[in-house]
Amino acid sequence: MIKLAPSILSADFGRLGADIAEVVESGVDWLHVDVMDGHFVPNITIGPPVVSAIRDQCDAAGVLLDVHLMIEQPERYVSDFVDAGARVVTVHVETCPHLHRTIQQIKSAGALAGVTLNPATPLSAVEEVLPLVDLVLVMSVNPGFGGQSYIPGSTRRIAALRGKLDDLGSKAYLQVDGGVKPGNIREVVDAGANVIVAGSAVFRGGQSIADNIENLRAGLQLSV
Numbered sequence: 001m002i003k004l005a006p007s008i009l010s011a012d013f014g015r016l017g018a019d020i021a022e023v024v025e026s027g028v029d030w031l032h033v034d035v036m037d038g039h040f041v042p043n044i045t046i047g048p049p050v051v052s053a054i055r056d057q058c059d060a061a062g063v064l065l066d067v068h069l070m071i072e073q074p075e076r077y078v079s080d081f082v083d084a085g086a087r088v089v090t091v092h093v094e095t096c097p098h099l100h101r102t103i104q105q106i107k108s109a110g111a112l113a114g115v116t117l118n119p120a121t122p123l124s125a126v127e128e129v130l131p132l133v134d135l136v137l138v139m140s141v142n143p144g145f146g147g148q149s150y151i152p153g154s155t156r157r158i159a160a161l162r163g164k165l166d167d168l169g170s171k172a173y174l175q176v177d178g179g180v181k182p183g184n185i186r187e188v189v190d191a192g193a194n195v196i197v198a199g200s201a202v203f204r205g206g207q208s209i210a211d212n213i214e215n216l217r218a219g220l221q222l223s224v
């Protein structure tokens with residue numbers, strides 16, 4: 001079962017509740033929250049109060065809040081985000097010298113633990129923790145901004161991680177984030193991803209949010 005995780009980074013923050021309502025009505029399973037600190041990545045975005053503010057709306061619809069931490073020293077904020085309503089917390093291997101400990105911290109706080117890596121980081125950087133995590137996220141753009149183009153080599157990285165997870169017998173989610181559109185969603189799913197983040201394709205896709213989501217679903221059904 002493929003899950004779609006719209007990223008609210010590309011939503012209209014002036015009407016965030018209404019945008020989320022439209023996403024929720026479209027029947028998506030997850031909502032992706034991009035947290036940026038202006039240090040690990042150049043941009044500054046969302047903190048725990050916003051997660052807390054959208055929590056009831058997501059809980060009522062059974063939508064899982066998926067929080068992607070693009071921040072230095074993420075261990076300082078894990079419990080704040082879980083308390084605010086995060087059900088998945090994903091950290092970057094580049095920010096975690098004690099990655100094993102941080103994964104345990106996320107699990108102890110009661111969330112699913114995800115690990116991710118930048119496009120230029122070798123896959124070997126996450127190899128030791130693959131048996132421990134609930135989710136692996138392949139960044140298919142350099143983190144920091146929505147609306148960037150998919151980096152083609154990401155497909156090979158998704159496929160390689162799919163092979164490693166399968167070899168381990170892991171049921172961890174394999175997520176992809178960045179530049180996914182109706183025209184390439186099938187490619188990333190065929191490579192083995194099963195949770196698809198999409199920001200601009202959902203909120204700035206040229207049609208209503210509901211229609212943009214339908215276009216992504218239509219892209220999934222095409223054979224390539």
Ligand code: DX5
Pocket residue numbers: 007009010032034068141142143144145146147148177178179180197198199200201
């Ligand atoms: C990038 C973020 C992504 C971003 C995706 O740093 O992690 O989640 O919102 O946006 P699109 O789908 O527009 O590439």
Ligand code: ZN
Pocket residue numbers: 007032033034068177197
């Ligand atoms: Zn993200």
